[in-house]
Amino acid sequence: MVAYADLGGLGAREGVPVAHTWEPPPPPPPRIVAVASTGTKISLPLLLLLPLFLFRPNRTSKAWWIWLPVAIAALAATGLVTLLWDGEVSLLQAVYAFLTGLAAVWLLTPYLQSRYCIVMFFKTLPALAALSLLAFVPTLLGGSGGWLDLRSYLAGLLAFASLAVTLAVTLAGLGVRRRFGRIRFLAWLAVWTVLAWMVIAAPFAVFALFGSRPEWWEFIVPVLVVSGVMLLLFLPLVLLSFFQPFYRARFAGWLNLPRSDTAAGIPVPPTLTGMEAATAAATPAERER
Numbered sequence: 001m002v003a004y005a006d007l008g009g010l011g012a013r014e015g016v017p018v019a020h021t022w023e024p025p026p027p028p029p030p031r032i033v034a035v036a037s038t039g040t041k042i043s044l045p046l047l048l049l050l051p052l053f054l055f056r057p058n059r060t061s062k063a064w065w066i067w068l069p070v071a072i073a074a075l076a077a078t079g080l081v082t083l084l085w086d087g088e089v090s091l092l093q094a095v096y097a098f099l100t101g102l103a104a105v106w107l108l109t110p111y112l113q114s115r116y117c118i119v120m121f122f123k124t125l126p127a128l129a130a131l132s133l134l135a136f137v138p139t140l141l142g143g144s145g146g147w148l149d150l151r152s153y154l155a156g157l158l159a160f161a162s163l164a165v166t167l168a169v170t171l172a173g174l175g176v177r178r179r180f181g182r183i184r185f186l187a188w189l190a191v192w193t194v195l196a197w198m199v200i201a202a203p204f205a206v207f208a209l210f211g212s213r214p215e216w217w218e219f220i221v222p223v224l225v226v227s228g229v230m231l232l233l234f235l236p237l238v239l240l241s242f243f244q245p246f247y248r249a250r251f252a253g254w255l256n257l258p259r260s261d262t263a264a265g266i267p268v269p270p271t272l273t274g275m276e277a278a279t280a281a282a283t284p285a286e287r288e289r
Contacts, residue, residue, distance in 0.1 A: 042078075042092050045100045045135030046070065052107040062246035063107065069236030070103050076232050084225075093139040094154040098161055099233050101132030106237055106247065109254040120254065121170045129162035160200050161230060168192040173255030180257050182242050189238070194227045 003015035172188035241251035
């Protein structure tokens with residue numbers, strides 16, 4: 001190799017030759033190997049759900065229905081992130097970590113319910129935030145794969161997402177406590193999810209006004225996108241609670257919904273607690289265990 005530069009008569013055009021042996025890079029691994037490796041890395045947080053099945057209320061085959069909405073939400077989120085953000089691995093890991101936290105809350109609802117919605121809120125929020133961040137710890141400890149490391153910002157986003165979900169679920173449950181309806185609950189859930197994210201994003205929007213004058217859509221569009229992704233993760237779990245008796249009883253106890261409402265389809269007396277509702281939904285053999 002010889003360095004060359006035209007100095008315009010100020011010196012030699014060529015430098016001292018340097019010998020260099022070039023070796024071609026190894027061929028990339030087969031695509032199926034790369035996809036399998038990425039998929040394993042992304043879905044690793046879901047393993048945190050396995051110890052929760054050792055809790056007494058979850059020692060039943062009915063509790064394993066939770067994997068159906070988790071799989072549906074994971075596939076939908078993977079397709080959405082691949083379509084909109086070119087399959088950003090760290091973002092997918094954050095989405096899977098948050099999905100792990102949501103599913104864990106569904107498995108822990110007998111311990112999170114209360115007669116008072118404010119108590120339920122302050123029991124659910126730390127559980128969801130802690131489990132989501134715990135599922136994201138392997139990503140935080142791993143190396144960054146790009147020139148821009150967004151993992152710390154994604155960890156903060158998980159905390160805000162936990163706050164938004166807990167607010168939306170609590171307020172949506174209050175909106176249908178007197179007269180429950182599946183469509184009404186989903187409508188309230190969508191409205192409160194968007195409003196919760198607007199409240200969370202409002203301080204950042206005000207802070208941005210001091211530096212520039214952003215357009216209104218620069219604030220609204222990200223809020224709608226984040227709210228849509230959250231509802232996409234949340235909807236399969238809510239639908240499971242609508243149509244599967246085991247989780248339907250837990251969902252009603254968690255949000256203090258009207259148990260005798262035929263539209264809700266929850267044949268559990270209103271005096272039962274969440275733990276008793278789970279026991280009532282189990283078979284006699286499962287109760288003995």
